[in-house]
Amino acid sequence: MSNDQLAGPAIAGPAGLSRPEPSTWGARNAHDPTAVRDSDGVYWLFSTDADADGPLRASGAQIRRSADLVSWEFVGCALDGVPGPARDWASAEGLWAPDVVPVETAAGTEWRMYYSASSFGSRTSAIGLAVAPHPSGPWEDRGIVVATEHDRDGHNAIDAQLVVDGDRHHMVYGSFFGGLHILEIDPATGFALTAPAPGEPAADLGTLIARRPKSVDTAIEGPYIVPRPGGGWALIVSYDSLVNTYHVRVAVSDDLYGPYVDPAGREMTDLDADPLEVGLAVLASHRLEGAERGILAPGHASVLTEETHQVLIHHTRFAETPTQHEVQARRLVWTHEGWPLVSVQPWAGAHEDDDESTWPADLAALRGKWEIVDWSLPTEAVQESRRITVMDDALEGLVAHGRGRFTREGDAPVDAVVFPAWDSVRQQATLCFVARGPKGTALAGTKVG
Structure with a gap:
């Protein structure tokens, strides 16, 4: 969807107040963001469909671009609404927390976007895959990678990140409810190794790597894993309430599949x-x-x-x-x-x-x-x-x-x-x-x- 389709004149918001055009948003309304850089040096930001001033005007994962990671220009949505399979499964009105990564294939660089389709308070959710030749698009939906059902599964299929470890790919995902999980992805297809066929959800929902107890509303989400210098991995997560107590914590592990521990040696799965x-x-x-x-x-x-x-x-x-x-x-x-x-x-x-070689080396x-x-x-x-x-x-x-x-x-x-x-x-x-x-x-x- 183009920026022209989203911009247009300002429209009435709550209590008749005028709502700013998306073309004026800049960095505003970017929620659950991830950024990538193309071969020309342009940064592209993908984020949740959100508008703090009123109902969604469009859905399909917001896109912004920047030359410096400071000033952002809103350019539209990656997809024209919630793709059919994800919409039918989760009844979602918009897409959440897209993760975008370039993958080298026999045909060249393919940009893969893992998006989440869900609704607040529900575990009936889907993580889908869309692909494009460039971050600007055009994006094509490929189907559902992981799906959970509220009355069947204890955890939630949202907040995906693709972790590339050499020739092997993995997906970490999850949130409130049953915590964070990780499973292996087929690099050739972008779908789970346990999927019955490309475009079908994983049969194995993965390995638990982090969770929190009911006493704090099981409040953990937004996992992101990065390699540590010298080996091993670091897990970055968000704790607590989205609206006021949200904050970022980290833990480390020698193995991608855990256990992840904090400086005191406490495991991120420890409920006691x-x-x-x-x-x-x-x-x-x-x-x-x-x-x-x-x-x-x-x-x-x-x-x-x-x-x-x-x-x-x-x-x-x-x-x-x-x-x-x-x-x-x-x-x-x-x-x-x-x-x-x-x-x-x-x-x-x-x-x-x-230039880290110029960073301070003297106690003075x-x-x-x-x-x-x-x-x-x-x-x-x-x-x-x-x-x-x-x-x-x-x-x-x-x-x-x-x-x-x-x-x-x-x-x-x-x-x-x-x-x-x-x-x-x-x-x-x-x-x-x-x-x-x-x-x-x-x-x-x-x-x-």
Whole structure:
């Protein structure tokens, strides 16, 4: 569907208020996003069919494009509505959480989009596959890859991601209800290896890798798995309520199929451990000094991997306008000990420095005043940042490994990365840090003096 079909004049919304045209959305209304880059260097963003100002005007997975991951142009939908098989199975009005990845085939590069069709509160859901020669389309539906039924299955077929491990492909998926699962995909067809035939749903619904107990409404979703430097895998997930307590946590595993564990060794499938502590929180609601908006309920993250860097792509709401949401991007870095952590500053395009050889290698760079956010604090509030002053006594025992990596062992262990960044509030170049602190929790900060 073209942008012209979606734009047109503004139309009346709730209480007769005018609804902005999709052509004016930019980053707004991008929910559950994933980004890819084509051979010409253009970024393409795919997201859930959503309009915070009123009912859907069109469905089929929203598409945006950008030159820098900062400014986004809405260009329409990938598909003309919900494809027939998925619509018939799930009675969905729109598509959720599309995941897009290029796959090399005998005929050349094929872009595959795994989309979700469902409705809130239901486990009758379907993950479908559409393909295209380019992210801009044209997209053609191929059928259902995984399907679940509310009264039959304990988990939910939504929020898919294709994980490519050499010549083998896998799909991680799932959400509230029965947790997150992973199964193997046939690289040639894009469908499950256990599918009776291409275009038919998987016979095996996969291996459980993460879940949460009923005491917290089984609130886990949006899985995304990335390889760790040096081997193994990291699982990125979203916890809690979409509207106010949503936040991002990570866990790691030596094997793609788990078990995934947090820094304390707790498994992501453990229902007996404290559900508020399992997993390492790396991004949550917060407000920076002088910022116009407080970040509320950031989550449903994917990762864009480039040659020189990785970027976490996620949606967020705002403390001042909690019903509104937009896409944001942030640098993702790996600590010396192999944990993925996320910058507190949004991605700044041309201001970013990707040459890790120039990142701080001297403890002197850590001295000074920092504005920090501690992700271990409760997520039900928009956390106000605070200032600290780092002096020589705080640096005692730290070891510099180069490329911005610093560690400390002993009673107060630290595993940190310090890197150049752009201060989005003060509009100036500075340093940021991310760290796993002494309590096994994560912190992030911006140098302010």
